[in-house]
Amino acid sequence: MRDVARLKPRAVRWVLACACALLGIAWATAADDRRALDEIQKYRDMLKDGNPADLMELKGESLWTTPRGPKQVTLEACDLGLGPGVLEGAYAQLPRWFDDAGRVLDTESRLIHCMTTLQGMTKEEAIQGWTRPGSDMEALVTFVATKSRGLPIRASQAHPREAEMTAIGETLFFRRAGPLDFSCATCHSQDARRIRLQELPNFLDPASARESMIQWPAYRVSQSAVWTLERRLIDCIRQMRAPDAEYGSDAIIALQVYLQHQANGGVLEAPGIKR
Amino acid sequence: MNLPGLLGGLALAALPALAADVDVLTRAEDTMRRSFPAATEEEWRTRLAQDEVQALCSAHHNTPPPDIAARIVAQSREGIRYPDDGKLLGNWKEGEKLASIGTGGHIGKIQPDRPGTRRGGNCYACHTMATKEVAAGNLGPSLTGYGKRLGNTPESARFVYDKIWNAQAFAPCSHMPRFGTNGWLTPEEIAHTVAFLLDPESPVNR
Numbered sequence: 001m002r003d004v005a006r007l008k009p010r011a012v013r014w015v016l017a018c019a020c021a022l023l024g025i026a027w028a029t030a031a032d033d034r035r036a037l038d039e040i041q042k043y044r045d046m047l048k049d050g051n052p053a054d055l056m057e058l059k060g061e062s063l064w065t066t067p068r069g070p071k072q073v074t075l076e077a078c079d080l081g082l083g084p085g086v087l088e089g090a091y092a093q094l095p096r097w098f099d100d101a102g103r104v105l106d107t108e109s110r111l112i113h114c115m116t117t118l119q120g121m122t123k124e125e126a127i128q129g130w131t132r133p134g135s136d137m138e139a140l141v142t143f144v145a146t147k148s149r150g151l152p153i154r155a156s157q158a159h160p161r162e163a164e165m166t167a168i169g170e171t172l173f174f175r176r177a178g179p180l181d182f183s184c185a186t187c188h189s190q191d192a193r194r195i196r197l198q199e200l201p202n203f204l205d206p207a208s209a210r211e212s213m214i215q216w217p218a219y220r221v222s223q224s225a226v227w228t229l230e231r232r233l234i235d236c237i238r239q240m241r242a243p244d245a246e247y248g249s250d251a252i253i254a255l256q257v258y259l260q261h262q263a264n265g266g267v268l269e270a271p272g273i274k275r
Numbered sequence: 276m277n278l279p280g281l282l283g284g285l286a287l288a289a290l291p292a293l294a295a296d297v298d299v300l301t302r303a304e305d306t307m308r309r310s311f312p313a314a315t316e317e318e319w320r321t322r323l324a325q326d327e328v329q330a331l332c333s334a335h336h337n338t339p340p341p342d343i344a345a346r347i348v349a350q351s352r353e354g355i356r357y358p359d360d361g362k363l364l365g366n367w368k369e370g371e372k373l374a375s376i377g378t379g380g381h382i383g384k385i386q387p388d389r390p391g392t393r394r395g396g397n398c399y400a401c402h403t404m405a406t407k408e409v410a411a412g413n414l415g416p417s418l419t420g421y422g423k424r425l426g427n428t429p430e431s432a433r434f435v436y437d438k439i440w441n442a443q444a445f446a447p448c449s450h451m452p453r454f455g456t457n458g459w460l461t462p463e464e465i466a467h468t469v470a471f472l473l474d475p476e477s478p479v480n481r
Contacts, residue, residue, distance in 0.1 A: 131385050164302070171303035174294070174336050176329040178322045179380060179459050180452040183333060187414065195400045195412045234385070242322050243314035244383035251310030254303075 053142055053219040053271035056134070056226045060143025063136055069119025078114035080107070080144065091141075091148035092268055095257050097159035104165045106256050107141050108230045109248035127247050133225030141228045142217045145270035152267050153213060155260040162257065165250075169258025172251055173203070182240040184255070198275055203262050213263035215272025222275050229256055294336035318382065332448035344447040351444035355437060355455065358462040363432040363469055370471025371405070371478070373464055374398035380459075396439075396460055396468055401451075404471070405478035415451060422473040422480040435469045 064075045080090035081098070095106040101113050108127075115126035129135045157163045176183040187195060188203045201212035216229040227235075233252050237245050245252055293300075311323060328347055331339060339347060357363065376395020381388045398404060401414035404421075425431040438445055440455030454460040460468070471477050 164299075167299045168303045168306050171299050171333075172306070175303065175307070175325070175333045177325050179457045181329060181332075181457065182452070185337060186450045189337075190414070193412070193414050195414065196410045197412075200414075238381060238383055238385055241380045241382065243311050243318045244385055245310055246312055249310035249312075250306045254306055 051219050051271060051273055052224075053217065053226045053273075056139045056142040056217075057146050057271065059134070059136075060139035060141070063140050064143055069115065069121040069125070071118065071120040073118055075111075075114055075118065075140075077118060078111070080110055087144060087147040089148055089151050091145040091270065092151045093154045093156060095162075095165070095253050095260065096156050097162050103250075104159075104161055104253055104257060106230060106248070106253045107144055108137060108228060109253065111137065111140050111144070112248055123248075130231070130247060133223065138217065138226050138228055138231065141230075142226055142271050145217055145268070148268045149270055150267060152265050153210070153260055153263050155257065155264050157261070165254045165257040166261050168250075169254035169256070169261075172255055173258055178241045180241055184236070203259060206262060206264070209259065209262040210266030213259055214266045214269045215274060217270060218272040218274040220274050226271060227274075229259075293334050294338075300334060313383075322382070328443060328453075335448070337448040337450070339447055347443055347447035348445075351441045351447070351453070351456070355440050355444075356462050357436070358466050363429075363436045363466050364427075364473060365463060365466035365468075365470045367467070367470040367474040367477040367479075369464075370467035370469070373460070373468055374404060374471055375408070394459060396454060396464070398468070407478060418472060418479060420480055422475060422477065425473065427473045427475055432469055432473060435472055436465055439465050439468055 067074050077084045079098075079100075080086065081093055081096050082088075082090050091107055094110065095104050097104050098110065098113070101110075103109075105113060112123055112126045115121045116123060127135075127137055130137045155166070157166065173184040173188075176186070184203070187193065187200050191202050191205060191208070193200045193202070202208040203212070213229075216232070217226050219225070220227050230247070230252055233255055234245050234247070307323060311319070314323060325333065328350060331343055331347060335343060358365070373396045375397075376393055377397040377400055379388055379392045379394030398418075399408055399411045401412045403411040403413065403417040403419050406419055421435075422431075425435070439460070441453040442449040442451035443453060452459060455462070455465055472479055474480065
């Protein structure tokens, strides 16, 4: 206060006027932001009455129970981590370690494992058309995920390789590379940030991580398609100007392990709706 | 960049401050190598391998200790180039276009850019600039009225140019891309962007 008292009255008035103007600008910007985000929320609410992802769930169920592949068997004996054919709660505990595969697998790569070992397909056949809307993989993952709706995410650290993949995933989350120096952390390590008008989850904050992770797989309005988290991550990496990441690769799985770990306890709403 | 080699070469005093341990960093690099089998060696080198600054910022989760921070700042000041005509204040209308262009540089088979797609600065993805553009992001600070705040002087033009060329010369491990150092924008394009920010006629300042 002593410093302020030393200022000439005119200077004080000027400083006060500036402060008021800046407050006004901040106020107006916040109001604009809220209006834009309110509109997006309204659209989401309208879609919730009939999420197009529900159709994918039905397609996935049909793919699960129909004899397919060279061996003409169904996927009903597929072990997603809780025993052969157990769907309830399986998605909530993936990715996880599998003894028979000798790897930590996410939902997609576990389905590929079942389709190759049980049904006799090649990996290429199993993931055929995965970049196109309505692909078999998106449908199967949606079907599996809906069987965990209402259950909390349980990222396992029990196996040493699961703990290691969490650490690797965290390292990759912060790993900057490429001509724009991007890492996941560039966009996803601060609160209440946006690219253009798109809100960004802050994966360092458990509450924000949960809010995002409970929605996958999600119907993406901008793509008119259901996307799984794996699909989303591969596209983030493409947008970072990197080459294509391999579907079901360890980098993508490690990132998912880390994100699930950050979102532990979040109650799944799958399938969700995103921009 | 050989990451374990790089980190092994760091002053030992810096190691305890690493956010990730060296063993995990090495395994993460191995994981990356396995996960992009379709990438050519050229793509690996230019798109996925880390240069020294990227590796340091990654390992320190973008909050480097003072000695590393000073090293990044010093290194980021090197190699700056200015337009051949020496003008750091280009055409603000060109700068305005660049601020909105978010395409260019996407590779791979999933959804690459068409050949010849123009690269831009995509400033609006992260910064509010002209108020008429409402769809502006907020990862970076608002730049509305930036020229009015900073003044349209040769010194401010030089500062803004240098900052766009390599923001890490001022803020080590800044999230902002190093547009000049990485060759993403040309010196002329950076000068246009400087004009968009500083020119009194630019909508950023009106």
